[in-house]
Amino acid sequence: MYFLRTFTVLLLFLFPINAEANEVKSWLKKEIDKIIYAYQNDGLPNENKFLMIEQTINNNFAGSGIAKFVAGKSWNGASKDTKLEYIKLFKRHLALSISSMMQGYSNQNYDLTYSSYDERNKVTLINMEVFSNTGSIQVTWRVKKSKERFFIIDLLVADISLVVTKRSEFNSMLKTVNYNLGEFNNILSAQNDSSYQKLIN
Amino acid sequence: MNKLKQLLLSFIIIFISFNINAGASDDVKTSSDDYETSTFDDEIYDPLEGINRAIFGFNNVADKVILEPAAKGYKKLPSPVQSGIGNFIKNLKLPLVAVNQLLQGQGKNAAESTGRFLVNSTIGIFGLIDVADDLGLEQKEEDFGQTLATWGVGDGFYVVLPLFGPSNVRDTTGMVMTMMTDPVNAYAVNQGESWAIPLRTAANAVDQRSKIIDEVNALRDNSVDYYAAVRSSYYQNRKAAIMNTDDDILTPLPLISIEFE
Numbered sequence: 001m002y003f004l005r006t007f008t009v010l011l012l013f014l015f016p017i018n019a020e021a022n023e024v025k026s027w028l029k030k031e032i033d034k035i036i037y038a039y040q041n042d043g044l045p046n047e048n049k050f051l052m053i054e055q056t057i058n059n060n061f062a063g064s065g066i067a068k069f070v071a072g073k074s075w076n077g078a079s080k081d082t083k084l085e086y087i088k089l090f091k092r093h094l095a096l097s098i099s100s101m102m103q104g105y106s107n108q109n110y111d112l113t114y115s116s117y118d119e120r121n122k123v124t125l126i127n128m129e130v131f132s133n134t135g136s137i138q139v140t141w142r143v144k145k146s147k148e149r150f151f152i153i154d155l156l157v158a159d160i161s162l163v164v165t166k167r168s169e170f171n172s173m174l175k176t177v178n179y180n181l182g183e184f185n186n187i188l189s190a191q192n193d194s195s196y197q198k199l200i201n
Numbered sequence: 202m203n204k205l206k207q208l209l210l211s212f213i214i215i216f217i218s219f220n221i222n223a224g225a226s227d228d229v230k231t232s233s234d235d236y237e238t239s240t241f242d243d244e245i246y247d248p249l250e251g252i253n254r255a256i257f258g259f260n261n262v263a264d265k266v267i268l269e270p271a272a273k274g275y276k277k278l279p280s281p282v283q284s285g286i287g288n289f290i291k292n293l294k295l296p297l298v299a300v301n302q303l304l305q306g307q308g309k310n311a312a313e314s315t316g317r318f319l320v321n322s323t324i325g326i327f328g329l330i331d332v333a334d335d336l337g338l339e340q341k342e343e344d345f346g347q348t349l350a351t352w353g354v355g356d357g358f359y360v361v362l363p364l365f366g367p368s369n370v371r372d373t374t375g376m377v378m379t380m381m382t383d384p385v386n387a388y389a390v391n392q393g394e395s396w397a398i399p400l401r402t403a404a405n406a407v408d409q410r411s412k413i414i415d416e417v418n419a420l421r422d423n424s425v426d427y428y429a430a431v432r433s434s435y436y437q438n439r440k441a442a443i444m445n446t447d448d449d450i451l452t453p454l455p456l457i458s459i460e461f462e
Contacts, residue, residue: 105415137413144457159441161437165398165437
């Protein structure tokens, strides 16, 4: 009897988690396909392809939250306008980084292989296996729910977190400008221009 | 005999420097008021940053001029040829992988690696075909750097090695130990075929690089500080390898608020 009760409680507990993981998986697949579709659409000029991808990324990534995290201690001392400008630039930077990476995956098959739920942090993890002719690479998406919507909060390629790498990279550059976010915005803007040119050409 | 003494002395010096440098590495501070993110090491201990950046610049040029074009050319080979070369190189590493698994107390994994080596070297025609994978003998990587880390040796400071790329004091020592103890290398030297060692290293570099062409380009083209991005990536990747995290749930999670999206 005790076993049956425990089993039922476990089942009731696990079912909603599993249902949510599956819901996240199908949502993510739809969004990834949008990006891949943009790349595979040969009729679209590269500028338009990027705009489509940027829109998809901005709609689905927790861009502002990630921007704030990546800015680290420089965030506190910045004015509101500087912060807004930084968030705008960061979102474009994020879109450029992800679309540049996804460009390489656009002609390869992928499979959303496994999903799990991190109960402590309320984060769903979806593994994506990207297949090439000689092997595969694993990408993990970290997704969080907020106000009945899903947001991607991080992306891991071969155990390397995009967000943690960006934070480390930005911190190194921010150090050179005494953690002045306004000055850093100029550097980020120049980097975005250079990345954009490389991506569309 | 003198050479043996010199070798032992070098090891003692390296191991003493571990304790000094490992301690310094642990001293890295992070701010506690930066949005509860103090668990993240924003600053990796990099006292040789100036020299490292110079070597990194050289490596980057070497990569663009030699390694990346070679890797792109390699990618054009028929897939079975690429797989065959990759499998052959991986198979040669297995004896030392098994030794390191034993040194880390992973008896089951060591037995699996030994099984892999025997199956692939025989049925798999000198390791060209990965038959063992189909038999459920999974490929796992372990090296002396990971073994030293498992024994509690700290990272030491960050170093960029000419041509070999990002590393730290511990992993560099691990690499030297690998070079010195590798039975395949020893056999090549013994047979008077030392030329095979750099060839093997170069083939391994091209094979590995060919697998991450897009990822490296994405990182290089979109980084405000490519050096820092590679340094962080190296540390994250090594940390996961040392912890043997198959489960990404163990990789540190950034605390990100999404309230104001």
